Amino acid sequence: MTMLKDAVAEVCDNGVDSRPTDVALRCVTDDIDEFAASLTSVYYPAKVNLSRSTHQSPAELVAVRLKHLTIGRVRFGNAVEVDAGDLGCYHVNIPLTGSVVSRCGDQESVASPGHAAVFTPNEHTVLPRWSADATQICVKIERRCLEQELAQLLGRPLDQRVRFDLDMDLTSAAGARWLAMVNILLDVVDAAPAVTASGRAPQVDYLEQAVIAGLIMRQRHTLTAQLYTAPQPVNPRALQKVLDHIHSRPGSQFSVGDLAGIAGVGQRQLHNLFYGQFEMSPTAYVRNVRLDGARADLLSGDATVSDVAFRWGFNHLGRFAQRYEYKFGETPSATLRAQHRRR
Numbered sequence: 001m002t003m004l005k006d007a008v009a010e011v012c013d014n015g016v017d018s019r020p021t022d023v024a025l026r027c028v029t030d031d032i033d034e035f036a037a038s039l040t041s042v043y044y045p046a047k048v049n050l051s052r053s054t055h056q057s058p059a060e061l062v063a064v065r066l067k068h069l070t071i072g073r074v075r076f077g078n079a080v081e082v083d084a085g086d087l088g089c090y091h092v093n094i095p096l097t098g099s100v101v102s103r104c105g106d107q108e109s110v111a112s113p114g115h116a117a118v119f120t121p122n123e124h125t126v127l128p129r130w131s132a133d134a135t136q137i138c139v140k141i142e143r144r145c146l147e148q149e150l151a152q153l154l155g156r157p158l159d160q161r162v163r164f165d166l167d168m169d170l171t172s173a174a175g176a177r178w179l180a181m182v183n184i185l186l187d188v189v190d191a192a193p194a195v196t197a198s199g200r201a202p203q204v205d206y207l208e209q210a211v212i213a214g215l216i217m218r219q220r221h222t223l224t225a226q227l228y229t230a231p232q233p234v235n236p237r238a239l240q241k242v243l244d245h246i247h248s249r250p251g252s253q254f255s256v257g258d259l260a261g262i263a264g265v266g267q268r269q270l271h272n273l274f275y276g277q278f279e280m281s282p283t284a285y286v287r288n289v290r291l292d293g294a295r296a297d298l299l300s301g302d303a304t305v306s307d308v309a310f311r312w313g314f315n316h317l318g319r320f321a322q323r324y325e326y327k328f329g330e331t332p333s334a335t336l337r338a339q340h341r342r343r
Helices: 031-041 145-152 175-190 202-218 236-247 258-264 266-279 282-300 305-311 317-328 332-342
Strands: 024-029 049-051 059-063 070-077 080-086 090-097 099-104 107-111 115-119 124-130 137-143 168-169
Touching: 024 031, 031 049, 031 059, 049 258, 059 137, 070 175, 070 202, 090 099, 090 107, 107 115, 137 145, 137 175, 137 202, 137 317, 145 202, 145 282, 168 175, 175 202, 202 282, 236 258, 236 266, 258 266, 258 305, 266 282, 266 305, 282 305, 282 317, 305 317, 305 332
Parallel strands: none
Antiparallel strands: 024 059, 049 080, 059 070, 070 137, 080 124, 090 115, 090 137, 099 107, 099 124, 115 168
């Protein structure tokens, strides 16, 4: 498998490029601290501990940032332990050689050729043994992008945190199809010259989305069953009238009686419509729409938590923080701080 050869053609092989951009990076070095700094610049802060029992050889990182993904090839050239903590994003490691013991929360697996590891945000991620001969394709997926794609596939807002199974069998039919899509993306990125984000080829954007959607559809997670058992509402026209009204007034609060009147049905029937289509009550649906809007504003980093909460109709800050953390796995203030750090 080739990897980003053209995107990094002008980057120095003896270390981090002295002219780094938001597009591509290549680092080949014997200095593990320098290598860890390069990893941090494109992936996540992590503690890297070298094993003293193996002979050290140069570490290599080749990575490129795309619109929704960061994808790269990583080789330490030595047995190491990597403690990345909470990644804050979804992430997939695809071993090309060697093996990597992988833990995410209370799940553990051994990633090796044919078995990838899929990591979930808000779980402690640690790789207690990355073998000296291990090389991995590392795919960082922005959390917001994956969760928006999943909400679109479900046809409703998410009402819980999404947790993937850690082990992904790439030899299965579903796993092999997803890996084939990743390889197509790599081939396209390898073949294209480095470009700015605004000039990136639409084909790459499309393939990124296909990789994200493919992971959602082909790797088991907490909402997999709902993806394949979406029922049809008994009265779709009445339901659609309510949905149009809710989404045309972001941040507004509605009583069940208000929504039932808009639909032209009784409150009990309205409950049945929402549970049949979305597996949640009308009130929960409205609350999740407002929470999604609040998160989008916090990710913009241009307002305080209280301003965002009141803008989206949450008048009790403690209750807002509790519901936000339940859905997204982090507090509103943590989202805002993380966004400020990224800036």
